[in-house]
Amino acid sequence: MIEAQELTKRYGDKTVVDRLGFTVRPGTVTGFLGPNGAGKSTTLRMLLGLDAPTHGRATVNGRPYAAHRAPLTEVGALLEARAVHPGRTARNHLLALAHTHGIPRSRVDAVLDLAGLTAVADRRVKGFSLGMGQRLGIAAALLGDPAAVVLDEPVNGLDPEGVLWIRTLLKSLAAEGRTVLVSSHLMSEMALTADHLVIIGRGRLLADTTVEAFVRDSGARHVKVVTPEAATLAALLAAPGVEVATAAPGTLEVRGTDAEHVGRTAAAHGVPLFELTPLTGSLEEAFMDLTRDSVEYKTTRTPIGAAA
Structure with missing residues (x-):
């Protein structure tokens, strides 16, 4: 499981994450949602040991990420697909990661094939499109055959075939009993993929429920x-x-x-x-209704150039 307990992060006087608590359980795809500035990225970074909490605790399978001897086998993560040396080939990037955990070359070949990158495995990453970079990031997340997977905007840059692939992949990972946490702004995709939702706004928990119950109980009906x-x-x-x-x-x-x-x-x-x-309203309508007071940058419906 992935657990956040009273998770808090402050930068000076600004509280970005405020006493956040939730549990992501195995066997489900959990959507991690919130408007821009809600604290999603900071929360994910604390879950993965990249940021230290000001207060509270974040654990993966009962331990902080950094306490695992072989973290790639516990949790695979994609936070920034472009965090790859551009001069490396896709294969060499994965081999370098595999070497740190004693993962065999055969596993590198397996995840390249799974991500549809076998044909371009020996091309340098600097020539990859956004979608290809996303596929490489997902391949890296799955390299250690982890029990938990954390993905931030995994469908960003993917074509329709790629979106269908990641949707099917996430569901299959959950069906295998793995813990899957996915952050996304695409409500239509979350409606098709997620089983459970954790929604935050201004760093605080707004909802922790199933997709079905969230939409059913919203004012969108x-x-x-x-x-x-x-x-x-x-x-x-x-x-x-x-x-x-x-x-x-x-x-x-x-x-x-x-x-x-x-x-x-x-x-x-x-x-x-x-x-x-x-x-029944859509997930997007229910989400917009819940987070209406948590939006950092509010827009108006006034057309550009219209009289004030």
Whole structure:
């Protein structure tokens, strides 16, 4: 497991990570989410021993990263794909890493093949595209056949085939019983890949739950109603905690109650319904709603050049 206990990081007067606690368990893909400036990168660096916490503790399989005698076999990580000497070939980069842990050359060949880099294994890294660099970073993360994997933005720069590959890979690693922690800004991809979510904002924990429960319990859920008597039905549904909005003429979006209540209310008052559909919001909508007050740089919808 990967555990953060009261994890705190301060730089001078600024607290970047604030008493953060969570557990990433084996057998699941855990998405680590948060807006820019939330403290995700700092947290990952503390988990991997690159930054020392001001307070608290970060452990992988019960020990701090630096306390493992062969850390590559405990946790494989990708934080910065470009952290490779540009003059080395992909194969030599992996061989150098393998040499530090007594990992055989056959394993280097295996991860090159797994990442789809066998054909370019003897090319210098400086000629790699962003996507190829990402594949090499993932190959390095898997080199020690680790029990836990930590990846920061792993699909960055990958083409559609590469995105599908990493999605399948992460799910297969979790199915093997490994611990998988993935940080990403791509909500659509997290919705397809992650089983569990750890969401932070301004360095604090905002949510630690399954994807299904997070979306289900968010305010993004609503009921779509199509009726020729929209105004009448909207008035009938008015109640504390119930929001009724007009999406289009004759179409209502109802939040704060369920389709059964809407249907019974309409039937009791003779309001005809052409459509009654419960809709679940997307992970992106639920995430935006939760983190709305934690965004570091807020934008407006005013077009560029528009009058103030």
